[in-house]
Amino acid sequence: MGNLVAKSPCKGLLPLSVGAMSASEVETGAMTMLSPRKGQDGALDEAMRAVHGLGYPAPSGVESAGEARAIWFGHSSVLLVGAEPGQRLEEHGVLVDQSDAWAVVRLDGPGAEDVLARLVPVDVRLCAFPVGSTARSKIGHMSGSVTRVGEASFWLMVFRSMAETLVHDLKSAMEAVAARG
Template sequence: MDNLVAKSPCAGLLPLTVGRSTATEVDAGKMTMVSPRKGHAEALGKAMQSAHGLGFPAPNSAGTAGEVRAIWFGHSSALLIGTEPADGVREAAALVDQSDAWAVVRLEGAGAEDVLARLVPIDLRLVSFPVGATVRSKIGHMSGSVTRVGEDAFWLMVFRSMAETLVHDLKSAMEAVAARG
């Protein structure tokens, strides 16, 4: 019988440093899609705040409380990352485990914005896209999520099956930015 070995989405592909940018894989842990049940949006926000230290995120925003994140993920949807949803959250929301569905890559360094300018059709400069901002967008030709987690740092999320493509596209963009000098 074969022995199956669990691998992360970017196993053997990262870390990668080119020029002034570095890409590393993030082990996000538990990831749960959270959507308020009809008429329970306020209760969900209160339950998340009480149990996890952050409320349900507003559109295009993300919150952090210690190792826990809540990232807006579309109309009435957020991704709760780094913890199991508390009972109050379970009562007020529809939940879907997404823990194995996403590849999460941290891109950081002085050249990160320039790298993403080649892949994402949105102005991601700090003045327009501050820390805590998030957007669902194309990353190259893939659908994904971009969240600014620091002045020179982003979380990029694509479906797990697209991890190799994401790393390839990031490497190409990193090399092009580095070649500019």
């Protein structure tokens, strides 16, 4: 019987540099989906603030504290990234471990918005999508999440099984944008 070896979703695919842009895999640590129990929205927000120093984000928003992020992930759902959920959160919400479910890629550099304009049907210009904004959206033909983490930096998230496709699509779009310059 063979030995199983753990590897990240983008192992051997990243990092990638094209022109002044780069794509790299984000090692997020723990990832937990949180949804408030019925009538517990406020209590879950308070518990998150007490335990992690960040609250339950508004729709299309992100809350951050240190390395931890709470990313809005759709109706009544938040993805807690980079922190093990405190036990107190279980009293007010439903928690589902997602740590091995997602590939997270960071896209950086001038031209990142132009790359995403080729892949995402969302206006990601800084004036419309400021730092701390997030959207559940198509990325190419995949369902995913786009989060602006800096003026020229984004986190792109797709299901782990789509990591190779994401990197392929990103590389193609990065090359096309770099060729324009």
